Amino acid sequence: MRKILLLACFLPTLLLKAQNPLSIPDTLSGNSITLTIRDSVRTWYPGFPTNTIGINAAYLGPTLLLNKGDSILFSVQNQLMDSTTLHWHGLHIPPEDDGGPHTPILPLSSWNPAFTVMDAAGTYWYHPHLHMRTAEHVTKGAAGLIIIRDSTEAQLNLPRRYAVDDFPLVIQSRAFDGSRQFIVETAADSVILVNGTLDPLLQVPAQVVRLRLLNGSTDRVYNLGLQNNQVFYQIGSDGGLLNQPVPMSRLRLAPGERAEILVNLSGMQGQQVYLVSYGSELPDGIYGALNPSSMGMGSIPGYSANLLNGSDFNIVLLDVTNSTTNPVTSIPATLVSVTPYSSTSANLTFPVTIAPQVMGPNGMLNGPFELNGSLFDMNVINHTTSLGYTEIWTIQNNTAIAHPFHVHGLQFYIFERNGLPPPANEAGRKDVVLVYAQETVKIIMRFEDFVNDSVPYMYHCHMLTHEEDGMMGQYIVSGPSSAPEYPLAYGPAVYPNPSSGLFTIALPDMVNGQAHFHIQDVLGKPVYKGTIALKGGEGVLHLAGLPEGAYFLTISHPAGSSATKIFITR
């Protein structure tokens, strides 16, 4: 085992060298959010500026602070000379707003998705998703965090003051070439950036702090722990809080995954503790272990020369300072109530087999990897389900390396790993599951709200090199509510009207499903569009982000559309 880098933890002279204050992304909130993706430059190595792609910044985008129930209108401006997309990873939103490969934003144009936040409080993220460009755009810096808040989380005694006792940590491994430009899709990813900072130091108060961890790396899996083996508590998985804090000393985090942890630093002012990735403890068959192949054969070009592999290395130095006013000083006993779907409610089982396209040790390790015998094809729908269905997906990994399997559009639950229930820290809402070499994982999910017969959702490996090589499939949710039948003469009821921005829409013939709406100002200029989720024929339209005035609201459905004049007054 190589432990060279961990040595730095014990050598105070090395410790003092080159610690940079951790940069903290700005925040954006409200009902109307503008994100501008553009080419930029940032200098990590003096004298060698690195070309980046930033979102409202030179590297990484702002943290979006959203509340469950909010309706948000986005303006995503693509200032690149290349097409891109913007995907809201983990959010339960309609496929046409999901920002997958089917919704490209052309160079110098914009995209205006609008959706209502339906997910539980948690840590989500956004990143480009154009097929064959995802790795490049994300590697160069186009990604950001989404923090969702809700009333359940608000009642818990948890740290939630952004950058005071609640800190975002976007962990990424990167490779720079001789002129310090990013190398995309390489096994030479030997540099760790946290929120874009090299060798970061984060000042944290001497109390319970919350770390929101995102593995935003292309391929690398981390095995996180505190330098002194201090216990920490995982409180959240990909899509929200767990039932109760889970005490842990190691946390494995695969590309795309998030975890929220609490660290109790009470009484530790003046001390410094590294958050470390204990790569030496990763078993074979994981990108990041000494041997990435579970079979002991084959190699990834450049992998063994990368000193991070199989080594323990530092992520961020926590420098404990004085506590704040009103500190959280204890770990709550319980959090929320998360109940996985029951397997007896499943309508069907969908097998997903992962196998190399080319047999042999190198194919088993490097791919390209096929899902159910084929590589990604934009024109092929690989799976169709029905609105309201509950499905068990059986993911069988017949390769020599672990794959972080991700499903768009919803949160699932891990039902079984090789026939056994998942560990407590994986028992909550998930949208990425690391499926180990030769393992079979069953996940259970429900397709609850959005139907679209033409725009699919994706499922794929979140190792971006694998995804770009075609380890991706797409599914459609079909259902009766995609074709609501009601007479055109029978327009929707919209009330109260005027309103300060919250309108109830009632479509009596449409029990559950969705309706699309768009809003024009009185001159006919489009100002807003989106989807309303309908339950029992009713949905709520949040227009608090629009200025006062009169508008035309058009509710669309395949049988036609109806326009209503609405008034927003404050």
Ligand code: C2O
């Ligand atoms: Cu984080 Cu399909 O993506």
Ligand code: CU
């Ligand atoms: Cu996603």
Ligand code: CU
């Ligand atoms: Cu993979």
